[in-house]
Amino acid sequence: MGTHVIKMPDIGEGIAQVELVAWHVKPGDTVKEDQLLADVMTDKATVEIPSPVSGKVVSLGGTVGEQMAVGAELIRLEVEGTGNVKDDAPPAAPKKASAPAPAPAPAVREPSAAAPVAAVKDEPRAPPRTQAPPTRAPGDKPIASPAVRRRAWDLGIELQYVHGSGPAGRIMHEDLDVYLASRGQPAPRTGGSAYAQRHEEESVAVIGLRRMIAHKMQESKRRIPHFTYVEEIDVTELEALRAQLNKKFSAERGKLTLLPFVARAVVLAVRDFPQMNARYDDEGGAVTRYGAVHLGIATQTEPGLMVPVLRHAEAHDLWSCAGEISRLAEAARSGKATREQLTGSTITITSLGALGGIVTTPVINHPEVAIIGVNRMVERPMIRGGAMVARQMMNLSSSFDHRVVDGVHAAEFVQAIRALLESPALLFVEPA
Structure with missing residues (x-):
């Protein structure tokens, strides 16, 4: 096995650096030749970077939102044969050791569209793999006690998507525990009242096209x-x-x-x-x-x-x-x-x-x-x-x-x- 390093390509027009706006792979993934690896942005155009070879992802060279110079290491693959670097060459150290490589962009996306922020939606969640899917028919109301319903509300859980292990499919407290364990702890709701206080905060990175728009608008108003x-x-x-x-x-x-x-x-x-x-x-x-x-x-x-x-x-x-x-x-x-x-x-x-x-x-x-x-x-x-x-x-x-x-x-x-x-x-x- 060998190591193949893919560098940031020269996109042309004298561009010296680009912004990394999306990853489509993560370490451990197996990629094929011509498979899409990442999206980068220059000015307002988004460019897709494909893989020239097949192999397994060893490391990523940058994080989403990072400015990368042309020629910098974009991704390192383990490939069949000798690769294009010496086997004893140490892998490039990540530029930001404290920032782990991001997860790949969602599968449902417009091709080459720079997506700076993934919108947080209150959509129903699919049942976890560790639970059998609910057998109730569409429109059937889940069976649960008032205490279970209240707890589910406080935890932000949609009972429609929770499997019930009790008699006649009744949802029990332990079913909520299984659901939480498989889906991760959701943010508790602040209360049932429409007038309850809210204290959530969300930090949204200004990257990709949104960063470009901000720069253009600032320049326009400044000049x-x-x-x-x-x-x-x-x-x-x-x-x-x-x-x-x-x-x-x-x-x-x-x-x-x-x-x-x-x-x-x-x-x-x-x-x-x-x-x-x-x-x-x-x-x-x-x-x-x-x-x-x-x-x-x-x-x-x-x-x-x-x-x-x-x-x-x-x-x-x-x-x-x-x-x-x-x-x-x-x-x-x-x-x-x-x-x-x-x-x-x-x-x-x-x-x-x-x-x-x-x-x-x-x-x-x-x-x-x-x-x-x-x-x-x-x-x-x-x-x-x-x-x-x-x-x-x-x-x-x-x-x-x-x-x-x-x-x-x-x-x-x-x-x-x-x-x-x-x-x-x-x-x-x-x-x-």
């Missing part, structure tokens, strides 16, 4: 003097047009949401306000304006916020824009978005959909200089021609970098977007 401009938009005609287009074309072209219309309005508006479709180099003191509109689409994923990029939005019609937005959002949510799909935006749209609220203050996606925030659409009474009528209204809350964008220009830019959305026929007219 950029934000100001936000909010405008109300009447989207009644736009919604009527969207409904007509979906009724006629959705079967063959796909369904249109509001977002492609907003994207088209931004594409047309930046032609008159090129300073909005730009990136500011803080250190170089220069603003680069772009003819191409590489539109960032802020997307909520399970690990956190990601911004996939719709490249050359100016070259897409409504349906191709909708299709690309859907494809990119799905790639981000499933953890399959590439580094190229997550970088290079020149201006960003963010929307919380039905949760959009009345006003938001979106944070600019550094080093861009503008972000367009879409708020919730509501039907409200409005005065038109002296009469009160019901209209579909929506706010845009947009933030700008005050170092390079003046307030009056930001207002004019948003008003240009408003004019396009309130008269949606203009979205299909190319300027002369």
Whole structure:
């Protein structure tokens, strides 16, 4: 038998170190060639590290959340043959002797999605292996005395999943003891009252994508003097047009949401306000304006916020824009978005959909200089021609970098977007 050391690979683009965000193996596991070993993160892209050989895991070279240099020892395997290191070479000492290697990530997970924190859920627990599974039918109430029920409640045990050894399947105190021994002691409940005091504390490590988001938001707010401009938009005609287009074309072209219309309005508006479709180099003191509109689409994923990029939005019609937005959002949510799909935006749209609220203050996606925030659409009474009528209204809350964008220009830019959305026929007219 020999020893094979797998080192942190060079992921490219001049990256010197990456963050270890998930292990999929643990010491003692047997792995096969091409089996997934770990996930690492660089910038906002998660990269899967497979095993080039088959063998048995001897030791792990880092802990989840640790920054690892390219070329550092990632994992050590025992393999058939001579391996790639001398047999007498001592195994690498763990970098953090007091921190044991973490357990592998849960089996149910989106591929390559960085999962910084495993959410604690109050889900029913499966019966322990040392107990026979309960034989009661679904919906049958477990038989137990009030004292046993009270004790189970205090211990946080679901009686539905405890095997009863007493007459007619009655759950006894010793059944609770067996369940506890096989499942580990759960945290006792604080009491049956809805108004009982609670004293639990939980420390959640900020790692992976969540750490990256924190860094990006901190950098953006530290570097950029934000100001936000909010405008109300009447989207009644736009919604009527969207409904007509979906009724006629959705079967063959796909369904249109509001977002492609907003994207088209931004594409047309930046032609008159090129300073909005730009990136500011803080250190170089220069603003680069772009003819191409590489539109960032802020997307909520399970690990956190990601911004996939719709490249050359100016070259897409409504349906191709909708299709690309859907494809990119799905790639981000499933953890399959590439580094190229997550970088290079020149201006960003963010929307919380039905949760959009009345006003938001979106944070600019550094080093861009503008972000367009879409708020919730509501039907409200409005005065038109002296009469009160019901209209579909929506706010845009947009933030700008005050170092390079003046307030009056930001207002004019948003008003240009408003004019396009309130008269949606203009979205299909190319300027002369």
